[in-house]
Amino acid sequence: MSLLRSASVLAGRLASRNQLALKCLTTRAIHGEAQSSEPATGLAKFPGAQAAFVGKPTLVLPEHVESVPIYRVMNADGVIEDASQDPGLSREVVHKMFRDMVLLNTMDKILYESQRQGRISFYMTNFGEEASHIGSAAALSPEDWVYGQYREAGVLVWRGFTISDFINQCYGNREDEGKGRQMPVHYGSKKLNFVTISSPLGTQIPQAVGAAYAFKRQPDNQRVVITYFGEGAASEGDAHAAFNFAATLDCPVMLFCRNNGFAISTPSKEQYRGDGIAGRAAGYGIATLRFDGTDIFAVYNATKMAREYVLKNNKPIVMEAMQYRISHHSTSDDSTAYRPAEDLEIWNTTEHPISKLKNFMKQRGWFDEAAEGAHVKAIRKQVLAQINQSEKIPKADWRETFQDVYHEMPQHLRDQMKQMEEHIEKHKEHYPLKDFKN
Ligand SMILES: Cc1ncc(C[n+]2csc(CCOP(=O)(O)OP(=O)(O)O)c2C)c(N)n1
Numbered sequence: 001m002s003l004l005r006s007a008s009v010l011a012g013r014l015a016s017r018n019q020l021a022l023k024c025l026t027t028r029a030i031h032g033e034a035q036s037s038e039p040a041t042g043l044a045k046f047p048g049a050q051a052a053f054v055g056k057p058t059l060v061l062p063e064h065v066e067s068v069p070i071y072r073v074m075n076a077d078g079v080i081e082d083a084s085q086d087p088g089l090s091r092e093v094v095h096k097m098f099r100d101m102v103l104l105n106t107m108d109k110i111l112y113e114s115q116r117q118g119r120i121s122f123y124m125t126n127f128g129e130e131a132s133h134i135g136s137a138a139a140l141s142p143e144d145w146v147y148g149q150y151r152e153a154g155v156l157v158w159r160g161f162t163i164s165d166f167i168n169q170c171y172g173n174r175e176d177e178g179k180g181r182q183m184p185v186h187y188g189s190k191k192l193n194f195v196t197i198s199s200p201l202g203t204q205i206p207q208a209v210g211a212a213y214a215f216k217r218q219p220d221n222q223r224v225v226i227t228y229f230g231e232g233a234a235s236e237g238d239a240h241a242a243f244n245f246a247a248t249l250d251c252p253v254m255l256f257c258r259n260n261g262f263a264i265s266t267p268s269k270e271q272y273r274g275d276g277i278a279g280r281a282a283g284y285g286i287a288t289l290r291f292d293g294t295d296i297f298a299v300y301n302a303t304k305m306a307r308e309y310v311l312k313n314n315k316p317i318v319m320e321a322m323q324y325r326i327s328h329h330s331t332s333d334d335s336t337a338y339r340p341a342e343d344l345e346i347w348n349t350t351e352h353p354i355s356k357l358k359n360f361m362k363q364r365g366w367f368d369e370a371a372e373g374a375h376v377k378a379i380r381k382q383v384l385a386q387i388n389q390s391e392k393i394p395k396a397d398w399r400e401t402f403q404d405v406y407h408e409m410p411q412h413l414r415d416q417m418k419q420m421e422e423h424i425e426k427h428k429e430h431y432p433l434k435d436f437k438n
Pocket residue numbers: 151199200201229230231232233234258260262263264325329
């Protein structure tokens with residue numbers, strides 16, 4: 001009994017510490033005002049933790065630690081609930097946000113179908129997550145580096161990756177910046193500071209931390225790094241290692257988790273215990289912000305605040321965008337096998353990020369139904385025309401397989417390329433050489 005009582009007293013203290021930690025992520029924390037590192041009197045002197053002694057064994061139960069709250073600005077009707085949280089964006093910016101979300105959504109629908117018709121090998125859509133991409137991208141500097149997972153195409157849309165850039169990549173032709181060496185949707189753009197996607201989950205997280213560490217060591221650094229990952233990828237060892245390095249090396253990195261409820265067919269309740277991904281931050285000594293990922297203004301404000309905090313303090317932050325993966329995981333998945341179709345209903349309607357922003361625009365008198373309808377038609381036309389064009393563009397020279405691995409090709413790769421040339425020369429009738437640039 002007394003053990004339980006002590007546990008609940010301690011849990012109460014932890015809960016208020018948790019609230020306090022959140023309150024601390026205010027202007028004062030962003031501006032990095034010195035906080036005393038002096039141990040309070042009565043704290044134990046062990047080097048590994050500063051805490052009070054207690055006279056009874058105490059269990060700290062996770063369910064008694066208060067959950068990290070979810071920040072929201074706009075309700076489903078597009079109403080900003082607290083005027084002080086209105087980001088005050090101009091009509092032009094809001095319009096670009098809306099049109100970029102619609103572009104992504106429209107392009108996704110067509111490219112998904114194009115895979116179904118066997119024209120491309122694979123595709124992943126972003127349905128329901130548009131606001132977390134566009135809202136966060138809008139709050140970053142274009143100079144900030146992005147390490148994505150694969151479901152962040154909207155960040156590229158915002159930065160100016162064009163419909164032809166997307167489609168040439170998916171068709172793997174020679175116009176693709178990656179020269180067709182990657183699976184579809186594994187985009188990358190040096191010009192847009194977007195590091196090429198890697199298929200193995202989690203790899204981008206420690207890489208992003210390392211890049212942030214390198215930036216911090218540059219004089220007068222003005223850049224941060226953002227890495228996006230799913231809540232499923234957050235179970236990878238790489239994610240844990242990255243969190244710990246980010247904390248201990250004080251890296252200006254934004255660890256942006258898109259918590260969309262699923263890792264392929266595994267629902268989040270089977271992926272972890274505890275308070276999601278934001279709930280882990282304090283354990284690593286990292287600040288956190290959790291927000292409604294379907295509310296573009298919440299994403300925007302949270303990302304702005306997080307960026308300022310990270311850059312001013314040279315410290316990481318864990319961000320958790322709460323949303324719902326409306327799509328199947330990819331074209332290799334059929335989600336009707338593991339979730340009832342009616343679960344999607346609210347996410348596809350009232351809770352859809354595009355519907356919320358549309359409602360907001362209507363309230364402001366910023367929405368022109370006919371113009372937006374024409375815009376969707378124009379995008380569809382452009383995407384279809386680009387598909388026709390992209391499938392006719394030859395693939396890059398197959399020798400590119402060996403290029404760009406090293407700055408200068410080492411001898412062993414030269415030897416392999418020569419062997420390949422001889423092999424192809426001998427067996428050319430078995431290879432579709434006409435599809436490749438020569
Ligand atoms: C190391 C590794 N393990 C497994 C996979 C297969 N895989 C690809 S995506 C995925 C689910 C990831 O879920 P999440 O991180 O939540 O991202 P989401 O797809 O929901 O956006 C899995 C298991 C992989 N690519 N790499």
